[in-house]
Amino acid sequence: MLYRTCAIIIRSMDYGEGNKIVTLLTEGGGKAGVIIRGAKKARSRHGSLAQPFTYGEFVYFKGNSGGLGTLNHGEIMESHHLLRERLELAAYASYAAELTDRSLQEDESDPFLYAQLKACFEALQADKDPQIVSHVYEMKILQRAGYDPQLDNCVSCDSEDAPFMLSVGSGGVLCRRCAHRDPYAIRLSDGTLKVLRLFRRMDLRRLGSIALKPETKEEVKKAMRRLLDAHLGLQLKSRNFLDQLDKYEI
Template sequence: MLEKWEGIVLRTNDYGETNKIVTMLTREKGKKAAVARGAKKTNSRLSGVTQPFTHGYFLVQGGKGLGTMQQGEALDSMRHIREDLLKTAYAAYIVELTDRTTEDGQAGAPLFELVRKSLAYINDGVDPAIVTNIFEMKMLSQAGLRPELSSCAVCGEMEGRFGFSIRENGLICHRCFEKDPYYLPLSPAAIRLLRLFYFFDLDRLGTIDVKESTKKELRAAISMYYDEYAGLYLKSRRFLEQMERFEDVFKKDETDD
């Protein structure tokens, strides 16, 4: 049976000398894989459309086991991501996080739209660090994680100074800091953005300007939480952290000059 999927290429694996196994997140079927025969050849009609991050339509011949990709039509190649190493690092992290937290055939249109919009924002020049933070917060439920961000995880208070507690699985207010001596202090701006990123609709993302110091707070809190609760080792994240450190050094050198 021939099926048409709208999909985003998450990753590819070599299959023989000239073929690829292409893993996609599709709108219709969730995460699916198909063999793209000859796609490793530079002159193949499937070569370009099976590049990571590509959003397109794919005709797949089904059957038991892996289907076979017959045709592909790129809707967006995410060219600007591919031309920028830092954008590529963020996009690679997004698709690997999606891949590792999603089973074959799992998920569908809502997750597909989240991934598509996130990559499109990065491709269009929106701050990739902020887009990625929003994506990470939205993906917590996909990974089965639900931190308490609307009020203090200990006493339920909604007003006061807050920090982030791994032990208590969310925010804790100043009245409860003693419950976790290892809580992560966060500025009011970082607290507000954590809540915003978790609850708001990505469609509403407009121009957003976040201080570098606040970005570092967000990165620390989100990374700590994923490390503690998700149990994922992502190669793309390690590469992204290296790129972020390089960017920090580059910006510092520019400031010193």
């Protein structure tokens, strides 16, 4: 059967002497593996279609027995070349792509996630703060996985009285009176809590300019890491590289 779809390349790997296998996140929100024959050859007309983070239209044939498809034709709509040329952007784009690939099962489909990843790459390409873009996208991943944190009131007693502690095991924040329920809960400053609430409501397609103080960014990063590690538990090579990059920049 012949398929035609707009898609984003979230993974690309060598296959044989001259071919590549790409994983597409299609506009329908599902993943598709496609062989691009001859993509590694210097004069290949499809070589640029095998680059990570590329957004384009792909036409591929896939047999009824399943397995990988074979590219027939493709057209690049946005190459996102800056996401491959600049080290920091490449690191964040790789993280978003790997997080998507690992959190979405082969038989799942999520058009909203496709739209959010597309917007994520566009925001990175537009030179918006990559850490903020990344955290908003992480929040979208958590929400689609069913782990949307409750941040407006205490998960135990429903109190709206600050200060709050973030309890990943409880699925949200605990007030001062209920904080004893989780000895591993971490304190959230008012600024950090406001930012996390904003990220919950935000759609990456409407992301504006957000500027945060360094200490707030560090607290947000710590909170998001806690949530991701507790609920998804994914070991990602791209995240390890991001951590190394942070240390190098310091």
